[in-house]
Amino acid sequence: MARTFFLIFLGIALICPANLFAAEELRMLVYEGYAPEKHLEVFKQIVKAKYGVEININVKNISDIEDIYKGLKNKEFDLITASNNLPNDPRYKYIQGKLTIPADLNNIPNFKDINPDLQKTPYFTDKGDVYGIPFCYGGYSLGYNTAYVKEAPPSWNVFWDPKYAGKYVLSSSFYDANINITALAMGIPKNKIYEYDAVASPEFLEKLKLLVKNTGAFYEAIDDADTLQGKSLAACWGFSFSELAKRGEIWKAAFPKEGTPGYVDGWLMSHTLADNPKLKRIAEEWLNYVIGPDFQTEQVVRTLGVFPVSFAIRDRLTPEETEAFHLNDPNFFKDNFVLWEILDKRTREGFKLFWKKAGR
Incomplete structure (x- = not known):
């Protein structure tokens, strides 16, 4: 009987796509509110539909900025959030120390909708490569x-x-x-x-x-x-x-x-993804999601109440929200912060x- 069940299972495995049985784990270290369960569930469905992968996401909140450096150094996380003054801080060297890896902007099409003043900044880039994807500021x-x-x-x-x-x-x-x-x-x-x-x-x-x-x-x-x-x-x-x-x-x-x-908060990918192209691609899908219109509108503006980076959400906001977050003033960020x-x-x-x- 056991042999029969084994043969049935083997037959199913041979005729089904290999990634049907694949499960990936994405580990995030974030400021509180930056990876809410509601949006994680939506993202899981996106990954399953697009890549045929079941993704498990483990989220831990940052309690001290030292958590970020230790987590990267000990290879405990795949994605982190950080403010603009941290990646190049000589105490941590997220970028120069190769604790993070650059993003492939071809996989992040929503990047084009980010405020141009925030796209390729000295605090999230190095030698032309973009390491940090800004997603809110305040x-x-x-x-x-x-x-x-x-x-x-x-x-x-x-x-x-x-x-x-x-x-x-x-x-x-x-x-x-x-x-x-x-x-x-x-x-x-x-x-x-x-x-x-x-x-x-x-x-x-x-x-x-x-x-x-x-x-x-x-x-x-x-x-x-x-x-x-x-x-x-x-x-x-x-x-x-x-x-x-x-x-x-x-x-x-x-x-x-x-x-x-002021600050600009961004997402960065850990060096743990350097040799895992499949998980890196899923991580970039998340980076694209958090600067997309759904997350920018519902989480950044209406839940966190901080400034969004995307100009593509103006038609989703009320006139009062557009005014409050100054989305009709392209120079607001650089003129005030x-x-x-x-x-x-x-x-x-x-x-x-x-x-x-x-x-x-």
Whole structure:
């Protein structure tokens, strides 16, 4: 009897395509919300229909940026997300250290729809090859509660207006971003705010101390509705705005004249895919999916509430969404954001010391 079943199984295997029985595993290390289950299920069906492959996807969220380097070095992940200031950081060398591999843009047709200012940038490319596929951007923005602040504040100096003392919120984890906005408020040039020497003055420290002293509350890494509710202002990412709206508070982001410290988040492929062309091709299919109209509209805009990179979604958005995310202004990104830069050790340590002296 066992021999009969074996022969039947062997016969089926011989007449069916080999990949019918193939199963692949794709391992992702991501910032929370960047690979939601709903979209993973859609993607699995795309892979099955296009490649005849059952794909298992294991997702782990990043808890510390050191997780990315360790995960790449130990070959634990096939796809990672990272902000623009990390791939070329000399501490990690994702690209120069060959921990990541370049993408084949022929396999990522949606790349053409990305904002041209984000397509081939120095932070995600090397020698003409594209390693990082940007899929969203945002900033440590000046958020304001429209119930208490009727007009968008034109300057970061609003945080030092005595009438808002105790009525604003900051991040406690991103102390360097608080240093950046203080530098911008002091009039330090945009191209200098990530340099220690530009802010190393008693006047700067006094201004930073006042910012900390008058803070009404701190959230840790990501702004949350409980902390912002009832406040007037916040330096924040905007992730809490949708929940605040459900609670009856309409918050918006202002874009002050000095600029906004910003980031671009992208997906990169691990060196684990270098010798696995089949899985690499599936990984590139995912890269194409996350910059496609469905993911950009439903996840980036309507769930995460951050800026999409694709201009191809304008006809899917409401007029209010198009206005809020400035998709009719091709220069909005480069005109308003001061992207995070790689900090040398002296600057990192100096910023930490400033934050400690400011009372945190």
